[in-house]
Amino acid sequence: MTTDELAESLSKELRHLVLLLRRAVAGQPVTSQQYAVLGSLEDGPRRMTELAEEHGVQLPTMTVQINRLEEPGLVARGADPADARVRTVELTDEGRARLVAVRRARIAYLGDRLDALTPAEREAVAAALPALAKLGRP
Amino acid sequence: MTTDELAESLSKELRHLVLLLRRAVAGQPVTSQQYAVLGSLEDGPRRMTELAEEHGVQLPTMTVQINRLEEPGLVARGADPADARVRTVELTDEGRARLVAVRRARIAYLGDRLDALTPAEREAVAAALPALAKLGRP
């Protein structure tokens, strides 16, 4: 298989997998983007700029996201004592609980699909993960 | 690796790959969704309902998408002679040309990334494709 054929096939499968995961979170209490943001806060407070960069979006987009998570009390804004321009964001207890719940649902959904594969197929997916990671994070 | 761990890792990598492909078409004359719709029309006319199902969206969403593709002349609506309720959609010459151009850009972008992997890594990705296909199309 040439690299271009591989690229084309991979591109096609990715489209289907994205649709799959979209279905997995349909109806969840947080959207997949909000879930992703909560996930970034799991290890402690982060600054707005960091979050925007990590998620590949502009700062204003992250401002809006955080506003929508702050309103129902899932995250809280704080200040950096060393630099008054910086706003930090951290999970509330409520936000952490929500994160865990949604993660369980997602993992369970994808896990069920993976269970339907043969052990050899799962092995192949696992073996490709490092390459996919390298591919996706330039 | 347990199935759940695999599910979590795969979910994470997919998110990054999606962002990658989104960057690939940023600035292109059609969005990635529009590209996907054009791709569905490559083998001939399709009906609205088919397109909506294939893309995992509701009919009204597809109506809007097709409207936006029809306005600049990339697709054309037709009628089914056997059933007057049915609208068909097909590529125009302009739409086909656009599809080919965008596809080239996507494939080239992803191909460059794949070239940066080791042969063994590309092999691992290729080996995982059938499993990913099975995963993504239940």
Place this chain on the structure above:
DNA sequence: CAGGCTAAGTTAGACTGACTAACTATGACA
């Protein structure tokens, strides 16, 4: 063949997610 149910699409209205441009407030440095 008339009445009523079903199917295919469209329209309207709302929300999320994303962008750029323009603004405020703070820090840094010459």
Place this chain on the structure above:
DNA sequence: TGTCATAGTTAGTCAGTCTAACTTAGCCTG
């Protein structure tokens, strides 16, 4: 101290998605 850079927010726009309600067409049953 004055100017420029940095962090973030606000405002306005657009794509993409949904649900609800509507129109038109086909089908079936009495």
